[in-house]
Amino acid sequence: MTETFAAQTDSADLRARPGAGAQLSEQISEAAARRTKSRDVRPLLRLVPYALRHKGQLVMASLWLLASTAASLGLTATARGAIDNGFKDGGSQLNLWFLVLGANALFLGLATAIRYFYVTKSGERVIADLRKGLFERILTLDPSFYAKMRTGEVLSRLTTDIALIETLMTTSVSYAIRNALTLVGGTILLFIVSPKLTAFVLLIVPVLIVPLFVFGRTVRKLTVRSQDRFAGAVGFAGESVDAIETVQAFGREASSIARFGQAVEEAFGVSLIRMRARALMTALIIIVMFGGVTLVLWLGAQDVIAGRMSTGALLQFVLLSVFSAAAVGALGESWGDVQKAAGAMERIDELMRSQAAIAAPPVPVTLPEPPVGQVSMTDVGFTYPGRPDLPALRGFSLTVRPGETVALVGPSGAGKSTVFRLLLRFYDPQSGVVSVDGVDVRDADPVAVRNRFAWVSQEAPLFSGSANENIRFGRDTASDAEVREAAREAQALTFVEALPEGFDTPLGERGKSLSGGQRQRMAIARALVRDAPILLLDEATSALDAESEQLVQMALDQAMETRTTIVIAHRLATVLRADRIVVMEDGRVVEEGTHASLITQGGLYARLADLQFRVT
Structure with missing residues (x-):
């Protein structure tokens, strides 16, 4: 007591x-x-x-x-x-x-x-x-x-x-x-x-x-x-x-x-x-x-x-x-x-009681079916919350046609990753219009908008589940055969099959049991199995060695043939394959064209190519 x-x-x-x-x-x-x-x-x-x-x-x-x-x-x-x-x-x-x-x-x-x-x-x-x-x-x-x-x-x-x-x-x-x-x-x-x-x-x-x-x-x-x-x-x-x-x-x-x-x-x-x-x-x-x-x-x-x-x-x-x-x-x-x-x-x-700043309108506009695979950004101005004096995009405009591959190139902080975040509607711009398949993303359901994209981020985050679960995270209705095919296309099949329990092997917290390159290939497989009409690649091959990069790039080339693709890349191999290269600086488009034409112009891209790609 x-x-x-x-x-x-x-x-x-x-x-x-x-x-x-x-x-x-x-x-x-x-x-x-x-x-x-x-x-x-x-x-x-x-x-x-x-x-x-x-x-x-x-x-x-x-x-x-x-x-x-x-x-x-x-x-x-x-x-x-x-x-x-x-x-x-x-x-x-x-x-x-x-x-x-x-x-x-x-x-x-x-x-x-x-x-x-x-x-x-x-x-x-x-x-x-x-x-x-x-x-x-x-x-x-x-x-x-x-x-x-x-x-x-x-x-x-x-x-x-x-x-x-x-x-x-x-x-x-x-x-x-x-x-x-x-x-x-x-x-x-x-x-x-x-x-x-x-x-x-x-x-x-x-x-x-x-x-x-x-x-x-x-x-x-x-x-x-x-x-x-x-x-x-x-x-x-x-x-x-x-x-x-x-x-x-x-x-x-x-x-x-x-x-x-x-x-x-x-x-x-x-x-x-x-x-x-x-x-x-x-x-x-x-x-x-x-x-x-x-x-x-x-x-x-x-x-x-x-x-x-x-x-x-x-x-x-x-x-x-x-x-x-x-x-x-x-x-x-x-x-x-x-x-x-x-x-x-x-x-x-x-x-x-917290309300999401990004939410579906009371009556969302339905995106067209079948998907078109077109994105457009018109005179977009955007500043991240908490950084009002540092605009990430300033009057940015970009249109990517269905099936086209566009590479975004520019120095760090130019706003390249911000473009992806606005397309995925993680944020809404303060000015301008972002549209997917002709529909302003603010008028559509964010879930429907994001279903049009398959995204491979630079960090390639994984989950603690099995390899099968991590790949199927891209599309939970994917069959075992589709999961296996996505792993093969991403050059991940060999190391996944070598795991103790194959596709059923738990990968540990954040996939730490895998190397950086292996995690990135798993993330690519996850994006491929999603089978979305628009592919967003943010330095998707940055953690791969030269041989693996070549193999994965072949798989990505095949995937990009049937998809609209926007690539953030510093590596020459990806840039050369793009239909257009958009050069960004301080949140604006400063140059646009093919690799050869931009080299000839002798502007920012030519300097970046000389410094980063060692091209003369």
Whole structure:
């Protein structure tokens, strides 16, 4: 019981958020913001619509919650009856009363089990709905949102914050309601059994609560300070492990270990102060609690001797006092869970209320069928969010005809990759028009627009699934034969078949079990199996060796024959095969033509060709 009282002061856990930054001051400021929000429990009201979807489960959980609480308090009455009546007439009724007591205990066990099932089922169902809804919202938010919020912060809300709410919905709510009912029912029964002793108990309560509030607040503050410092340490550790090759390559193991150790020692120092404060508080609680219990029992014993109270009534009073005291302590602990869950729900609701800047119009225009494979950008001006003084495109215009291959060439920062992002409608331009197959992309459904493209990015991100799953990510309806053919065309078939389980071999997180060139060939296979009319290649062969590049380029040439293709490339092989070369600088088109004509002009392309391709 003492530990139950004390546990409420140490309810803040030390779990660090996944992907947290390494800067300690940033961690502490974020934690302080979360604590400010957690004082307001109103965000939890946003769970009500999810809960009301399962009214039947909630009704059953409530009924059995009442039944288990009544059975719990009923134990005190049956125990009193067994003591007061079981020994009368030579114990003739003893067996009957203990049979009643056993039946009460049996019903309590069954009611508690059924209550647990329905409460947990209802809570898990609500959390499942919330988790699905949150992930759905996350995937609909556009890149401009993620430019302002770190991915680790988003994942923290999907994991750690959801876990806090799950604890509340599956355990703490039931626990709190049951203890509240126990406290109310127990207090009423205490007054019925002995108003005098109940009055003494109520006099002890303020004396018990004072150290809880005085020391409890101090302990909670110290716990949070320790949590903040430890979260910073774990965040730094996560970054160090994620970049382990960089840490080792620069010989920073010792400094990283020292930095982590310093943060851990700071957290330990705060925890040491917290432990001393809690130890003192625990001592005060024990002295007050058991001193008060001893006094009340002594007064009760005097009443029993004087005949003012039966032995069974004293036993019932003691049991009710224990139940009520435990309920008070448990409610304090549950309140801590409620506050943590409220703060978590505030963070989750922030995501749920976020609106994607890129969304389908109320009545989207249907793209023509069959696909034409034409793209056009007219006088487009675009600036990335957060960079208003650095326009990425300035009056940019480009038209790519069906089946044409156009290469975008220019120095870094010219705006080449921005063209792809606007075509895929990750962003909308501030001025000008971007159209696909003659339809302004802002008038169409973004999903329909993106279905017209197969994109191979320079980073070639993969997933932790199998090779089969990674290729089929381009088109989940692709047959095994089509997956195999795409791998063959991308020159990936040989190394995939050499994997331990072939196409079913898991590739590890981000495909790290593969080399850079292998990952890029897998990304090309994924684009080829998509069978989209427009192919976007962003340095698609940059990570390949000369031999693999030649083989993959042959596959891409074959794929480009039947598709409209836009290529961002610095390598001469790709540029030479383009029908047109568009040279960009500072977000504008500065030159346009074939390789030979641009070399003859002696402009920017000729200089780039001389520097990058070594062409004279």
